[in-house]
Amino acid sequence: MNASRLTLLAGHQRMRRLFVAGLVVAGILFTFANPARTWYDQRQEIAAAIERNEVLDQQNRQLQARADLLATDAEVERLARAEYGLVKPGEEAFGILPAPGSGPKLPVAPPPPKPRPWWQSARDTMVFWD
Numbered sequence: 466m467n468a469s470r471l472t473l474l475a476g477h478q479r480m481r482r483l484f485v486a487g488l489v490v491a492g493i494l495f496t497f498a499n500p501a502r503t504w505y506d507q508r509q510e511i512a513a514a515i516e517r518n519e520v521l522d523q524q525n526r527q528l529q530a531r532a533d534l535l536a537t538d539a540e541v542e543r544l545a546r547a548e549y550g551l552v553k554p555g556e557e558a559f560g561i562l563p564a565p566g567s568g569p570k571l572p573v574a575p576p577p578p579k580p581r582p583w584w585q586s587a588r589d590t591m592v593f594w595d
Contacts, residue, residue, distance in 0.1 A: 534540050545551040552558045 535544075550558055550560075
């Protein structure tokens with residue numbers, strides 16, 4: 466065998482080794498990259514779920530406090546009087562109306578347009594543009 470042929474075979478072996486090494490690296494990356502991305506996505510979902518739970522817990526505490534307040538007779542009576550105008554038997558309810566003229570001002574209507582001469586109306590019916 467001559468030297469150029471040996472050099473050519475050595476070059477092919479080097480290319481094969483590089484190709485196999487590239488396949489091994491690609492396999493390792495594929496094997497570890499996909500689970501790493503899934504792990505990262507799951508961590509973000511867990512963080513979002515924890516934040517949602519905190520918000521829902523806060524809302525739940527507020528609603529429970531409101532429910533506890535509504536369970537008292539004093540709060541029920543206050544709401545019945547304030548929002549529904551209810552009174553106890555023997556009491557009288559009074560409605561206070563606003564003074565006349567104290568309401569919002571109504572807009573003033575613009576004056577009607579001046580009447581046009583009959584010949585302009587006749588011209589407008591015959592000519593469709595101005």
